[in-house]
Amino acid sequence: MTELDFDFLRILLQRRSGLFLSTEKRYLVESRLGMLCRRRGIAGIPALVSQLRLGPASELEAAVIEAMTTNETLFFRDRTPFDLFRDILLPEKLAANAQSRTLRIWCAAVSTGQEAYSIAMLLDEAADRLAGWSIEILGTDISIEVLDRARQGLYSQFEVQRGLPIQLLLKHFRQEGDKWRLSERIRGMVTLKPHNLLEPSQQLGQFDIIFCRNVLIYFDVPTKARVMAALAERLARNGAFILGAAETVIGITTTLVPDPQHRGIYRDASSNAQARRAPFPASSEPGGSPSAFKTART
Template identity: 70%
Template sequence: MTEADFAFLRLLLQQRSGLSLSADKRYLAESRLGILCRRRNIADLTSLIDQLRYGRNRALESAVVDAMTTNETLFFRDKTPFDLFREVILPERIAANAATRTLRIWCAAVSSGQEAYSLAMLIDDAAERLHGWKIDILGTDISAEILEKARAGVYSQFEVQRGLPIQMLLKHFQQRGDTWQISERLRAMVEFRQHNLLDPNEHFGRFDVIFCRNVLIYFDVPTKVKVLDLLSPRLFANGAFVLGTPETVLGLTTKLAADADHRGLHRPASGIVPASDRFMRREAVAGRRG
């Protein structure tokens, strides 16, 4: 791949998906797109870039974006965000939404679905407290191909061994030959839809919880700002926004602020209670109890 072809590819990926491909990733592009060429019977990388440059083929552009997108994920990835959901976020939402008995969760950049299904399992564990509730989990991704895998809910032995406790495997999955399929009941809890995080999202409505983990790291600063500006209005005023461990909103948006008590958890800035006020409230509650 020539310098000019690689420069064109980097610009295309930036414009279509927000993916910021650094200059030292040419080998990665050549490897992944070489596979795409063979799958589509395209002679070589030069021919592929020519088709992208002159053909205006949206389907091919999407295939290139799919090929270059990192879909690394696993069940209960990093563990801490899921402990946070079970121990902090879910109890908060149960208390806050007692009147409406609804819970809406958005897993952005959901890849092959493990994050959304992990949350569904935790919600299933709280079934007694959520009896009669309407639960909506939306999983979105830019890749149509990876979403087909997510909808099927079929995973290899290797995939279910990565992060999934054995008791949850036996409870929620059925073995089918060399693969495991998640239960129909949990699959029915999650809706998967194709969506580019750079596109408008008002039609999704608003959510109690948004997980957007380990995706901002692939974007440059202006793209991070745009994505956060698009996502933050989709959160209810007292909602929860969860980023990946290496990610932050600091210097990127004033619409979200880190929760001082829980690492990785962010709140709409308008709903943040100053630390001094939180202390005063705790003291007042303690005084009433005394």
């Protein structure tokens, strides 16, 4: 792969997906796109670049983006965001949305689904508090391949061992050979759609809570600011925004600001929102009644 080919791919990936590749990541491009070329019978990366240079080739470009996307995720990843959701944000929204009895949650980089399904399992534990509510969990990702995996809800032993409490595994999964299938009920609580964070998102509507975790770390600062501003526009009044543990809004945007009371939660600066803490004890037992709320579809 020549420097010109590498520069072409870097520009293409950043323009289409936001992914920023430093020169130190050249080995990653050669490895992942080399595998793509072998699968597709393309002579090599120079031949791949030649095809891309011929003009619009949305399917081939999408395959390149798919190959270069990192889809690392796990159930209840970093745990703290899910504790904040259960103990702070959910009680807050139960009070704030008591009249409309609606709740919309967006997982903006859902990958193979573990984040959205973790939220769904927490909501299932709170079913008695959510009877009669219209709940939507929307999961989006740029990768069609990982969305297909998420829809299947089929995970390896290694994947279910990473962060998933044993009581939730036994309650919501059934074993199929050496894999575990998530129940249709929990999968049915999540709507999955393809979406590129660099593209307009007005059609998705407004959300009470947005999770966008561990994806902005792959963007440069101008792209981070652009994406954060767009996501902030999707926040309903007094909504909440949650980033990854290694991510921050500081020095990137003034549209979102840290919640002064709860580390890890960000708010729309214009709303001057103050989270209202309310008691909402976690269920320590895997049992419980079936979900008593309905899900909304878009």
